[in-house]
Amino acid sequence: MTPILRSPDKQLTIAIVGLGYVGLPLAVEFGKKVPTLGLDLSTEKVAAYRRHIDPTGEVSKQDLQAATQLQCHTDPAVLQEADFIIIAVPTPLGVAHQPDLTPLIKSSETVGKHLKRGAIVVYESTVYPGATEEVCIPILEKHSGLKWKQDFWVGYSPERINPGDTERTVTKIVKVVSGDTASTLDKVAEVYESIITAGVYKVSSIKVAEAAKVIENTQR
Numbered sequence: 001m002t003p004i005l006r007s008p009d010k011q012l013t014i015a016i017v018g019l020g021y022v023g024l025p026l027a028v029e030f031g032k033k034v035p036t037l038g039l040d041l042s043t044e045k046v047a048a049y050r051r052h053i054d055p056t057g058e059v060s061k062q063d064l065q066a067a068t069q070l071q072c073h074t075d076p077a078v079l080q081e082a083d084f085i086i087i088a089v090p091t092p093l094g095v096a097h098q099p100d101l102t103p104l105i106k107s108s109e110t111v112g113k114h115l116k117r118g119a120i121v122v123y124e125s126t127v128y129p130g131a132t133e134e135v136c137i138p139i140l141e142k143h144s145g146l147k148w149k150q151d152f153w154v155g156y157s158p159e160r161i162n163p164g165d166t167e168r169t170v171t172k173i174v175k176v177v178s179g180d181t182a183s184t185l186d187k188v189a190e191v192y193e194s195i196i197t198a199g200v201y202k203v204s205s206i207k208v209a210e211a212a213k214v215i216e217n218t219q220r
Contacts (some may be wrong), residue, residue, distance in 0.1 A: 011035060015082035017107050019045055019072065021058050022124060022159040023088035025170040029064050029195040031070025037082055038072040046072045058163065079114035080121040084191055087111065088124040088159060099126055102133060107137045110145025115152055122155040122188055129210040132156050133180075148180070155179040156206040175200045178209035192207070 012034055016027040019040040027038040040046055048055055049072045052064040064070075069079075079085060089107045091099035104125050111121060121140060124133050137148050146152050157177045161170055175196045179185030189200045203209050 012083050012191070013037065013081050015039060015079050015085045016084060017079075017087045017111060018089035018103075019049065020088070020090060021056060021163045022090075022161055023047070024054060024059055025161065026086060026088065026124075026195075027070055027072075028067040030172060031067030031152065033194060036067070036070045038070055039074070039076060039080050040072065041074060043074055043199050046074050053094075054180070056163075058148045076110045076114055079111060080116055082116070084118055085115075085119060085121045086124060087121065091125045091127060099128065101127065101131065104131075104136065105139060108139040109143050112140040115140060115144040115146060117146060117151045120153045120155060120184060120187060122157055124157055124159040126133060126158065127210055129207045132206050132210060150206055153180055153184040153187075154206070155184055156209045157188065157192060158209060158212060171195055171197045174198045176203055176209050176212050177201070178203050180206060 014030045014034055015037040016023045016030070017039045019027060019038050023038070027036055029206055030036040038049065047072050049064065052061045066206065087104070087105040087107050089106055091101060094100040104127065115121070123136060132154065137154055140152065141148055144152065148154065155178055160173050160175070162168060175192045175198070177185065177188045177192055179188050185202055189202055192200050203212065
């Protein structure tokens, strides 16, 4: 267990916002190791996950059963318990093939309302370079009343899952990670390294990580 996941006085609590094909596999892997809160608006999804069923078939019943520390919820108030929050909501392409940031904006508002002092928020959703700092962080500040890089910190780690690929699952794909400070970057890397057997790749800034995802998408 890495130091950030278990300190002498407490264990890190992780929250995943958005339990789709990106968020659920992450929640399950973390839920095998540490207290993990999964949040989704869909009562049907959450009810299925509690029965160890993934209707999409991305995650097996055995894996869901193995995630003994995962609790799935629809009530965002549980986010108040989280030290490390991963936002993994979809950003579907809209007009002019630009990502629709509406789900990301709404999720940032929700997280901001329940964000506790000292937490780290990591975004995984596909965005244009600069969006995390220009759009998301001001929303977190507004709704939490907290100051960025003083009361909470932010990272970005683009999702790289290929839906339906049963060979290259989330743990087997190298994870690009970034943070708003060198300390945040190290902490984000440590947390992901605890589940990503393929390893992590640190980049110099949040914008670089955002750009890496955009470039990868154009090459798929």
